[in-house]
Amino acid sequence: MQPLMIRDTTIFDGVIFKRLLRTLYAIWFRLAGWKTINVAPQSAGITIAAPHTSNWDIIYALGAALLSDVKIYFSIKESWCRAPIVGRMMLWLGAIPIDRSRPNGQVELIRLFIEKHKDKCVYFLFTPEGTRGKVDRWKTGFYHVAEATGLPIFLSEVDYLTKTAGVFHSFKLTGEKDADISAIQESYKSIRGRYPELQYPPYSGPLRQISQLELQAMKAIYALKGLRTLAEITARAKLNDITTETLGFLLSKGLIEREGTVESGFRYRLTLAGNGYLLHLTPTLG
Numbered sequence: 191m192q193p194l195m196i197r198d199t200t201i202f203d204g205v206i207f208k209r210l211l212r213t214l215y216a217i218w219f220r221l222a223g224w225k226t227i228n229v230a231p232q233s234a235g236i237t238i239a240a241p242h243t244s245n246w247d248i249i250y251a252l253g254a255a256l257l258s259d260v261k262i263y264f265s266i267k268e269s270w271c272r273a274p275i276v277g278r279m280m281l282w283l284g285a286i287p288i289d290r291s292r293p294n295g296q297v298e299l300i301r302l303f304i305e306k307h308k309d310k311c312v313y314f315l316f317t318p319e320g321t322r323g324k325v326d327r328w329k330t331g332f333y334h335v336a337e338a339t340g341l342p343i344f345l346s347e348v349d350y351l352t353k354t355a356g357v358f359h360s361f362k363l364t365g366e367k368d369a370d371i372s373a374i375q376e377s378y379k380s381i382r383g384r385y386p387e388l389q390y391p392p393y394s395g396p397l398r399q400i401s402q403l404e405l406q407a408m409k410a411i412y413a414l415k416g417l418r419t420l421a422e423i424t425a426r427a428k429l430n431d432i433t434t435e436t437l438g439f440l441l442s443k444g445l446i447e448r449e450g451t452v453e454s455g456f457r458y459r460l461t462l463a464g465n466g467y468l469l470h471l472t473p474t475l476g
Contacts, residue, residue: 227356241389254355376466417457
């Protein structure tokens with residue numbers, strides 16, 4: 191039996207139906223107070239859809255994709271896609287037919303599709319929890335697929351507190367899987383799912399408020415890597431306004447940590463929470 195391929199044209203390619211759906215979603219989002227994040231990368235990427243606690247998540251994600259004019263695909267068992275009527279509908283909606291008996295089958299399907307559509311803006315959705323129910327860990331297949339295909343990981347959200355949906359960061363893999371996943375997970379702690387008691391990692395509340403100066407200091411610390419002095423941070427940020435008081439505020443919020451003494455001098459670095467904070471507030475980090 192020949193394996194099924196990813197369909198080239200889906201619901202996101204039809205002119206009339208797509209325009210109708212976009213109009214309906216625009217009206218619905220406006221009336222319900224929802225908004226999209228206007229930093230959607232115009233390229234292909236492996237996209238995390240989290241936290242996933244309700245079937246409503248995909249409905250809002252679909253709306254964000256249509257309103258941002260990006261195309262999404264999602265994984266589903268191949269058996270569903272072979273059903274006479276349901277299967278055709280699933281493929282038309284953007285299903286990636288997965289045959290569990292074929293090792294790396296998903297990677298090959300995505301790789302072949304990307305080679306065929308090099309300049310397309312396509313998001314391949316993965317729900318790392320793997321279920322709407324409560325879990326205590328993520329499935330990390332999305333990371334393996336990103337490594338194997340060379341695609342970035344797009345971090346997307348459906349936040350029921352702020353009523354925002356869309357991609358907030360394009361993450362470049364560092365090769366250190368555990369550190370990368372920990373930083374990514376940290377960025378999701380401030381996103382409130384429809385049922386926050388079910389989400390993983392646990393919801394910790396909305397983002398802490400910081401000033402633009404403090405954000406610049408954090409970006410400089412991130413770029414420098416490791417422990418750095420105030421002078422090095424100031425030079426990197428090219429801002430003389432960064433002071434020990436600025437760093438002290440970030441320290442009190444748990445976004446950075448320091449080592450050293452008054453006599454020997456302090457050096458600073460981001461905490462895991464600080465890394466996650468930056469991912470959530472910056473479209474990319476170099």
